[in-house]
Amino acid sequence: MRFLVQRVKEASVTVEDKVMGKIGKGFLVFVGISNWDFESTDTLMEKKLENAYDIADKMVRKLIGLRIFEDENGKTNLDMKSVEGQLLIISQFTLYADCRKGNRPSFVNAGDPEMAEKTYNYIVEKCRKEMDETCLGEKVQEGVFGAEMEVSLINDGPFTILLDSSDICR
Numbered sequence: 001m002r003f004l005v006q007r008v009k010e011a012s013v014t015v016e017d018k019v020m021g022k023i024g025k026g027f028l029v030f031v032g033i034s035n036w037d038f039e040s041t042d043t044l045m046e047k048k049l050e051n052a053y054d055i056a057d058k059m060v061r062k063l064i065g066l067r068i069f070e071d072e073n074g075k076t077n078l079d080m081k082s083v084e085g086q087l088l089i090i091s092q093f094t095l096y097a098d099c100r101k102g103n104r105p106s107f108v109n110a111g112d113p114e115m116a117e118k119t120y121n122y123i124v125e126k127c128r129k130e131m132d133e134t135c136l137g138e139k140v141q142e143g144v145f146g147a148e149m150e151v152s153l154i155n156d157g158p159f160t161i162l163l164d165s166s167d168i169c170r
Helices: 045-065 113-130
Strands: 002-015 018-023 026-032 076-078 086-091 140-142 150-164
Touching (some): 002 045, 002 086, 018 086, 045 113, 086 113
Parallel strands (some): 026 086
Antiparallel strands (some): 002 018, 002 026, 002 150
16 A cells, blocks of 8 residues: 655545535545455455555554644644645556556556545545544545546645555565
């Protein structure tokens, strides 16, 4: 699982000329889910999803806890909750592009779409719970899984971090 995190002053996502999500200060998070996230000795889909959800829990905790907002001294010491930030979460299978051979990327490592969508939805809901939202949709916005999206942002910094479950979940 990969989260490409961009600290933003604002961001939005549009699908078919309709704004689906819009945030102010916070993180624009592109989420990539791989086939490896579903590895399990069990062949049942539920067990494979449990494995992905365990990984997602760790990744979301790391995401929400990232201290990359500046404090009063200009040091990156503050997390999302400290600055009352927002999240815009976008699914992006291309984070698992394999460009080792030729010039056309392969996406064979991207997660099975059905299972990846379930995991993506789990991540969005987990973020909502972690952000202690009382009103759904206020702090956490999302794109549309599998849709052609237009994403706009004003990057703050720029400050971009890649969270990879192979590093986070060891």
